Amino acid sequence: MTTTRRQFLQGTSALGAAAALAPSIYAGTARANDEIAVGVLFSLTGGLSIVERSMADATRMAIEEINAAGGVGGRMIRPIVEDGASDPRVFNERASRLVIREGTPTTFGCYTSASRKAVLPVFERRNNMLFYPTYYEGFECSKNVVYTGAVPNQQLSNFIPWIINELGRKTFFIVGSNYIYPREMAKVSKILIEENGGEWVADEYLELGHSEWGAMVSRIRNSGCDVVLSNVVGDSVVAFYREYANQGVTHEQMPICATVTSEIEIAAMGAEFAVGSYTSFPYFQAIQSDANQSFIERYRAFVGDPNAVTHHAMESSYFQVYLWKQAVEAAGEATPDAIREAVKGQTFDAPNGRVTIEPENLHAYLTPRISQWDAAGQGVIVDEFAEPEKPLPYVAYGETADDLFCTAAGLDTARL
Amino acid sequence: MTETLFIGLSLGSILLLIALGLTITYGAMGVINMAHGELVMIGAYTTVLASLHLGLNMFFALPLAFVVTAAVGLAIERVVVRRLYGRIIDTLLATWGVAIVLQQLVRLDLGLTFFGIDIPGLGPGLQNVSIPRVLAGSGSVFGIPIQPYRTFILGVTILLTALTWFLLYRTSLGSQVRAIMRNPQMAAACGIDVRRISAITFAYGSGLAGVAGVLLAGFRTVQPAMGATVVVDGFFVVVVGGVGSLLGTVLSAGLLGQINGIVAVLTNDILARAVVFGVVILLILWKPRGLFAFKGR
Numbered sequence: 001m002t003t004t005r006r007q008f009l010q011g012t013s014a015l016g017a018a019a020a021l022a023p024s025i026y027a028g029t030a031r032a033n034d035e036i037a038v039g040v041l042f043s044l045t046g047g048l049s050i051v052e053r054s055m056a057d058a059t060r061m062a063i064e065e066i067n068a069a070g071g072v073g074g075r076m077i078r079p080i081v082e083d084g085a086s087d088p089r090v091f092n093e094r095a096s097r098l099v100i101r102e103g104t105p106t107t108f109g110c111y112t113s114a115s116r117k118a119v120l121p122v123f124e125r126r127n128n129m130l131f132y133p134t135y136y137e138g139f140e141c142s143k144n145v146v147y148t149g150a151v152p153n154q155q156l157s158n159f160i161p162w163i164i165n166e167l168g169r170k171t172f173f174i175v176g177s178n179y180i181y182p183r184e185m186a187k188v189s190k191i192l193i194e195e196n197g198g199e200w201v202a203d204e205y206l207e208l209g210h211s212e213w214g215a216m217v218s219r220i221r222n223s224g225c226d227v228v229l230s231n232v233v234g235d236s237v238v239a240f241y242r243e244y245a246n247q248g249v250t251h252e253q254m255p256i257c258a259t260v261t262s263e264i265e266i267a268a269m270g271a272e273f274a275v276g277s278y279t280s281f282p283y284f285q286a287i288q289s290d291a292n293q294s295f296i297e298r299y300r301a302f303v304g305d306p307n308a309v310t311h312h313a314m315e316s317s318y319f320q321v322y323l324w325k326q327a328v329e330a331a332g333e334a335t336p337d338a339i340r341e342a343v344k345g346q347t348f349d350a351p352n353g354r355v356t357i358e359p360e361n362l363h364a365y366l367t368p369r370i371s372q373w374d375a376a377g378q379g380v381i382v383d384e385f386a387e388p389e390k391p392l393p394y395v396a397y398g399e400t401a402d403d404l405f406c407t408a409a410g411l412d413t414a415r416l
Numbered sequence: 417m418t419e420t421l422f423i424g425l426s427l428g429s430i431l432l433l434i435a436l437g438l439t440i441t442y443g444a445m446g447v448i449n450m451a452h453g454e455l456v457m458i459g460a461y462t463t464v465l466a467s468l469h470l471g472l473n474m475f476f477a478l479p480l481a482f483v484v485t486a487a488v489g490l491a492i493e494r495v496v497v498r499r500l501y502g503r504i505i506d507t508l509l510a511t512w513g514v515a516i517v518l519q520q521l522v523r524l525d526l527g528l529t530f531f532g533i534d535i536p537g538l539g540p541g542l543q544n545v546s547i548p549r550v551l552a553g554s555g556s557v558f559g560i561p562i563q564p565y566r567t568f569i570l571g572v573t574i575l576l577t578a579l580t581w582f583l584l585y586r587t588s589l590g591s592q593v594r595a596i597m598r599n600p601q602m603a604a605a606c607g608i609d610v611r612r613i614s615a616i617t618f619a620y621g622s623g624l625a626g627v628a629g630v631l632l633a634g635f636r637t638v639q640p641a642m643g644a645t646v647v648v649d650g651f652f653v654v655v656v657g658g659v660g661s662l663l664g665t666v667l668s669a670g671l672l673g674q675i676n677g678i679v680a681v682l683t684n685d686i687l688a689r690a691v692v693f694g695v696v697i698l699l700i701l702w703k704p705r706g707l708f709a710f711k712g713r
Contacts, residue, residue: 045540047639047641049540050540050541050542178686204684205684205686206684206685206686207685207686207689209645210685211635211636211637211645212427212430212685214423214426214427214566214677214680215423215676215677215680215681215685215688216680216684216685218419218420218423218681219681235542235636235637235639238542238544238636238637239635239636239637242635243635245552246547246552246554246563246565246566246635247554247563248554248563267542268541268542268543268544268637269544269637270544270546272546
């Protein structure tokens with residue numbers, strides 16, 4: 001099959017027309033005063049769909065709740081759900097489709113950093129907004145993304161000092177999957193370990209999806225460490241905890257302290273393998289507040305599964321829609337520029353507590369918590385901050401709360 | 417050191433378990449069965465379903481999974497592979513298609529999701545299997561730490577290898593299979609029912625994949641795509657060992673397992689994987705037909 005010049009021209013001119021139309025679609029929805037279309041972009045199929053489906057569900061639930069309560073300033077939200085199919089390239093195509101063809105002023109979506117990096121150029125070049133609900137490695141300062149998941153300092157600034165001072169464990173074995181998130185987490189961990197008078201004996205990585213942990217667990221046992229800091233991701237987590245138990249290591253002797261192991265992974269491995277280990281997240285299903293209990297009930301009713309678990313990334317997927325709603329109402333219009341300005345400083349009482357968007361770097365203030373897993377696969381919260389922690393996406397490079405590298409003016413690249 | 421050797425032995429036994437079925441289907445029949453990994457996956461799901469719905473533990477799941485996957489294998493042979501003997505590239509493509517269909521069947525609860533029915537234990541999510549209590553944890557013999565579960569896998573692998581050897585070299589069925597391996601036309605001319613024997617062989621090889629699935633379920637996540645990574649390792653072992661050679665398969669599984677184990681313990685798993693790939697490439701360059709190839713014409 002060959003493409004003739006004429007066909008090619010027809011194709012490109014159609015694309016051009018669609019692009020030219022896009023701005024008028026915003027205007028159209030604004031004038032129609034009935035609905036606002038938004039994108040919902042998660043993997044509904046493929047290997048990551050197990051987690052991402054729950055995030056898409058939480059997003060749709062928030063949208064339905066807002067619509068049932070009268071919408072955004074009287075206008076209904078219309079979700080346009082796209083499937084990223086666990087493939088960054090598909091994420092990029094679908095994001096382009098949402099931004100260019102559908103003209104949505106905001107998209108809620110993405111789980112992995114790979115998918116976020118893949119869609120980032122679309123949102124930046126077209127000046128559109130992405131609301132990103134996942135905990136991630138930081139080191140990003142986009143004016144087109146609102147980050148509502150934890151950054152490294154919100155998972156580690158409480159965790160490492162607590163392990164050293166409260167658990168009394170000082171010798172760390174750091175292990176993770178081999179990609180950017182675990183590597184950045186390890187970087188921040190080492191800074192914190194040294195600051196708090198601990199030491200680390202190893203910093204090891206395995207391929208994503210690796211499921212043969214015999215050699216690694218054997219090395220951990222013989223390394224002389226007394227605590228394991230795990231940044232292992234995905235179904236490797238399951239194989240890791242199982243091998244740990246099979247080699248006869250218990251979490252009393254040498255606890256695994258994890259930054260990724262959530263309710264979902266615990267359910268997948270079988271709770272008995274994780275009993276006694278620790279995880280640090282701003283949100284756990286076990287949070288004993290009325291707001292959270294009601295959230296869990298509503299979510300289970302929404303997905304029709306009385307045993308569904310809730311977890312950090314899906315809770316962020318939920319509350320970020322409310323932050324967006326408040327921003328649109330404050331701005332009085334649903335354009336990307338207006339949303340970006342209005343979302344700064346927005347505050348919402350989420351199931352995990354009060355969340356606020358930092359005006360400088362568009363990340364969320366979140367409350368760090370540590371929990372120990374019990375035999376029922378639920379966390380028992382053993383430590384939590386009294387106040388939400390300021391988000392510092394560049395903490396691994398020396399950023400502090402009083403000295404932000406990423407500000408509304410942009411990233412100060414000279415300091416990296 | 418003994419511990420490192422044990423890890424290598426355990427890795428080797430898992431490789432052999434996966435490759436055993438392949439060496440029979442690939443070796444005996446020249447079929448590159450891309451669905452072999454999916455048969456392993458079906459074996460793992462049989463374990464999940466047997467424990468969820470029938471309350472049977474892993475020991476009972478072993479024979480059950482053998483029967484189920486042998487039946488699935490027989491069906492694949494009857495419907496697809498039979499029509500493609502001797503066309504190696506076509507079998508590769510066709511069985512790859514079968515693999516995708518099998519994966520999706522599990523994801524879609526055998527298609528029942530379209531009618532709003534969900535079978536617990538199937539679907540796109542992760543499943544897990546609990547290990548029987550006697551095999552859990554760890555013990556030590558003469559001061560050497562021993563993991564009961566890995567030892568159990570090793571034992572089952574040895575048993576199955578012995579059984580396969582017995583079937584191939586000590587029964588009349590086995591000699592017919594070996595005759596077909598060497599030269600199917602000549603075997604047919606001597607009065608061997610090639611189609612029937614091939615179907616039985618394929619079903620047996622598939623059944624072995626099912627048993628491998630049961631044992632893998634004990635320490636890996638059970639999910640629809642789990643077979644894809646497994647099948648690659650299986651082909652390594654078969655190709656290095658020499659197509660159709662049981663002894664070659666056993667030795668190459670042991671060799672690759674030990675290399676992987678030793679390098680992984682001394683350095684790390686990522687390097688170990690690379691070293692294994694390197695060794696496989698060198699071995700294939702040095703002996704293109706594998707360590708123990710037939711001296712055929």
